[in-house]
Amino acid sequence: MTITAGFSQEIIKDEVKTEVKETKRQGNRIKADGVAAVVGDYIVLDSDVNRRIAQIKAAGGDIGDITNCEIFGSILEEKLYAHQAIQDSIVVNELQIRSQIDQQIQGILGQFNGSMTEMLNFYKKDSEDALREEIYEINKNQSLASQMRNKVLEEIEITPEEVRQFYNDLKEEGLPTFGTELQIANIVIIPEVTEASKQVAIDKLAGFKKDVEENGASFTTKVLFYTDDAGSKSTGGKYTLNRKRPRMVKEFRDVAFSLQEGEISEPFESIYGYHIILLEKIRGQEYDVRHILLRPEITPDAIEKARKQIEDIRTRIVDGSVTFAEAAREFSDEEETKFEGGQMTNPTTQDFNFELTKMDPEIYGQIQDLKDGEVSPIIQDGDRENPIKFKIMTVTNRIDDHEADFARDYLKIKRLALQNKHFDALGKWQEETIMSTYIKINGDYRSCDFNGNWLKNK
Template sequence: MLLNRINFKFLIKSALLVGFISFNFSHAQEIINDDVVEVEQTKDTIVNKTRIKADGVAAVVGDFIILESDLDREIAQLKAQGADLKDVTRCELFGSLLESKLYAHQAIQDSIVVNELYIKSRTEQQIQGILAQTKGDMQGLLDFYKKDSEQALRDEMYEINKNGYLAQEMRTKVIGDIEVTPEEVRTFFNDIPVDERPIFGTELKLAQIVIIPEVTEESKQAVIDKLKGFKKDVEENGSSFTTKVLFYTEDSASKSTGGKYTLNRNQPRMVKEFRDVAFSLQEGEISEPFETDFGYHIILLEKIRGQEYDVRHILIRPELTQEAIQEAKDEIDKVRAKIVDGTLTFAEAAREFSDEKETKYEGGQMTNPVTQDFNFELTRMEPELYAQIQDLKDGEISEVIQDEDRVNRIKFKILTVTDRIDDHEADFAKDYLKIKELALQDKQVDAIAKWQKETIAETYVKVNGVYKDCDFKSNWLKK
């Protein structure tokens, strides 16, 4: 089926591109003959002879070699990420590996600029993340990845990250500007045989009302005073900012790296308030406490490198009092009672009482973050949300649910199902956005196929060993 072809190609490519940027670095990069050799292995006083298969070159694409172990490593990485590979052949995965190297090779030929500071920052974050899990055991890390020095590990991590970056940038260059017109969407849909049109699963429209406990001014001031104390201790007593991050920050995403982030003036990252403060500092300066939706921060600006700013920060969220929590719970109980007894509709109650700005003015209607419409397909719904609505009948109001998110450690909500669309064959009018996305993917697949055909013809490609017998979609064997 056409849709199966589209989904298979894109899912495998996406998964492999993610895998290439991973950091499993135990494989060698030198060219070794693909044969079986007898090696004498010595460890302490034990000597024995073992028959082993050398790590042979499976393929060469331009300036890149692919070792037999590279594919084994990528398969292991995909399985570790939870990918279901039972219906995917080794040849298909190897073809995707060839594609990645072709992207990276052509990116170099096209002089695509590598953001070296980004790659270095990513590499450093990876190292610090691993060390956080191994309690700072660098030697153990080197032994595990079979590296002689920390620099050798960093160099290989850098190269793998760089090549993954090049491959992604090249792929974006090939398909980034592709769009589909309404007429192309209609033609795509009409060209699908009636008996092959996709079946879309049951979809729900959901609405929610959220009540968030109010933080007291006393709690806010307590956090501000604590952060001011940290700032004073570092500036006047020489205390370590990084140590305070490890002990006190509530930003779990950056705690393992000592609160470090690299910001770029030309590439928005972090919320506006955070960026504005960071870009106003001088090197070595610590900001005054400031507020974002996530809580209160102080920032230390460590280094300015052109447009790049290396910062560390401490995040602390004000404590919630039991009184504030109980007041929020009591309020949402009252709101639910008014909806159940008919005093207010769910939409009216949402507009009047909900604290969630994103849904409040839509009568509580929730937007699917993936599709950007109001429909949630049951089989693709986040497990936590599914558990909260799975037993709801249309129009029924859920019991009060205590929940949390990245911003709020406690919030209360009620949910309802405002509409239900059962399993159905794709309908052009009802499912236009989904069909448009499939049409776009199909057009992108065609663009990639054309680009690959032209680029393979112009690039040195040699496939070795058992992979010569693969039936590749692209002409890697140049027959």
């Protein structure tokens, strides 16, 4: 069992110690907060279980029937993966990790009715900055643990024969039932960006570059005032790129890796709009950059033209002049779906089927009232690449809930079989790594009935 990490941990490098680390007040009594466990270079405090529970609730999770022993076991697992990740020289993306903290702080504050003082008292921190640093360490070790799991699983594959054997085993135990599934198609029309709008964005970026280079203006300040990249605005447009681990679109990487320290690029285009990049620092394979993104303005005329086009397409489908699939192939601006007649691919299963109870809530809201074959009203939508787009949707097929069938549900069965193989591989890795890692469990937790051999008594 893996449960989202909590907000208390410490790394110990030399001598393993188990004395009391801190105290907390309970009424008029003082309870010692000692070391509940040591896993490699990590310690787990007695208070970590309660903090883990608080974090799960802050994220909207439900503890349900999960016991303290199960939560404690999940903390041990995480420390084991993180410890081994460090031994294997796995590194993390610091900027990406820090970018999560604001949202986490707001979520936790909600548990304390917005009181920063109560939150700091609960986590025994003197300042918000101290809490942020602790959360950073938690995020970092979550990332280490996740990457270590991925490393264990990265070369595991499954053959068709293994899938068939897994299915046969399921038949003996009782085949699962798959819920009602829908196949959905859409046609998307994106307002055209004029050349004049593109040139305005390019000229603005060129002006920013000139102001920084010739007048000493602050690049970071211009990010805060002008960038259209909401994801990096709060960090001054900063990203860390690594030559060995591609991140960002190719155009962005190519420009960033061509710069010298302190150099600002010329304006360039990507699928998101137009950028300039400042290369701040090169650290071996890592490049610290800041960028400004401008999306060319979409004119009212272009928006109205796109709306009229989608209205005309919908009318022609409804009156039978053209089928939905034909219209998608002819007119849709969504490259991922147009050549499949508008059929949308489920990102989880990689087929065309969307299980009703597991469907993305936004997609469900757009098709929930549609009868099979009915064309939706025009929907105005947007995404990171296209702030405005128009679409129509239809349900092309409905598959009622049914017992798993090898031919019809092969991809789902394959996914289940691979998950089962992953589970076995992680169990084997954990068992072996526990035996080769220094682990000590203290106090009442020694009486827990762990899934893993944490007490090394088997």
